[in-house]
Amino acid sequence: MPELPEVETVRRGLETFAVGREIADVVVLRDRAVRRHEGGAADLALRLRGAVPVAAVRRGKYLWLVLRPAAGGEPARALLVHLGMSGQVLTRAGAGDAPAHLRARLLLADGGELWFVDQRTFGHLLLTPLVPTTDGGPGGHGSDLRLVPTPVAHIARDVLDPLVAPGTPGRAGLVDRVRGRRTGLKRALLDQALVSGIGNIYADEGLWRCREHYERATASLSRARVTRVLDAVAEVMTEALAAGGTSFDALYVDVNGASGRYDRSLAVYGQAGRPCRRCGTPVVREPFMNRSSFRCPRCQRRPRGDVRVGPAG
DNA sequence: ATGCCTACCTGGGAGC
């Protein structure tokens, strides 16, 4: 399941393999892959022919190739990619023979190809204008542009964004916004409009690291505790990124088709019944938002009282 | 506005 570390790994691959190479054509094999592109597959191909990516940028789980503006002052635009829960971007060499779930091919003018592969079809591609960010500062990782694609305008800065780094005013503001929510801690972490890049895996791993229960009321946490939670998530993500991300089966790989190695480091996600690495208590799996949450029942005690308790002070 | 829920989609595995 691609979350921030997996998407960042793909971004780095695209920075190496796509920037500076002209796009000759786009072949869409399944229309659903471009469902969010106004005008559909034919329009996407028409508008992308001759485009040249000049940067690969990411915010949260969104990734985009900034395209070199055509002469004549046309608005800046980008090819936006979201991997959904099973999307992959592969070089033709990295993919080998055409994979079963190949959804679109990006044909490059020099003969190379980039393939968009996606089993569960939640991922998508679209061409979109770049618009000014509403929160100021750089638009994301991989570029200092102050512009983001339209569909990303409502996505908050992500946990590894320098503008919300520990000790910055951005971080202090984020801590206050988390505490201002009237919801459970994990729900808040998964809200991409509050802080982006976190999905089910790294939410559970981060909560285990800072010993918080997923139903802890955000408003009941001190500023120091919220800070610790965000630090824990950022630590887990940084370690996962160094390992190339987390892979289950073959559903997540980098542009060369290589799997991430962080799955070996998971403390609780998918570890039901296994002993907690800190205290030995068996990890439990519990229903949460029609999905699952994993936690150590001893390290991460269920909070007393309802999630809607007031601020601690 | 905020919080919360559901649909979307596919293939692998469990259960019968």
Added chain:
DNA sequence: TGCTCCCAGGTAGGCA
């Protein structure tokens, strides 16, 4: 062997 059901989950959109 083959069928049915369940599960994974990021996001948009709709509800109260």
